[in-house]
């Protein structure tokens with residue numbers, strides 16, 4: 154029998170999701186090479202920003218006022234990276250939580266990844282056409 158998992162309902166839940174996800178990102182060779190290799194992310198800054206971002210999407214708070222997409226434009230990422238991101242993110246949600254908001258988190262993660270991936274394809278050589 155599996156242990157019943159709670160849904161995402163509090164700021165502590167959002168922090169646990171974000172912290173666990175990025176800990177897994179850091180252990181994943183493909184994504185580590187982007188976050189820590191190419192971008193040299195300052196985690197002390199990035200993690201609280203991501204708490205605010207996900208808290209806005211899932212709990213309806215309004216602390217996040219950034220524009221996520223431009224930060225991704227210089228990154229050397231393609232469909233392979235997005236597939237890994239989505240797989241790790243959804244697995245993290247499922248390991249920790251279950252319920253309507255957990256489903257919403259996976260839906261939003263997948264949808265935003267799809268939008269980013271499609272928009273980033275416009276960086277390619279065909280974009281001048």
Ligand code: HEM
Nearest residue numbers: 187192194199206219220221224230234235238262265266
């Ligand atoms: C291959 C997939 C992805 C990679 C490699 C990636 C990488 C990064 C990097 C390097 C940053 C800049 C961190 C910094 O220095 O401040 C960033 C920022 C951010 N990313 Fe991603 N990301 C990916 C996908 C996503 C997805 C799917 C989402 C949303 C669901 C997302 C949401 C954000 C947000 C909200 C920020 C903060 C932007 C800001 O306000 O400064 N990322 N990401």
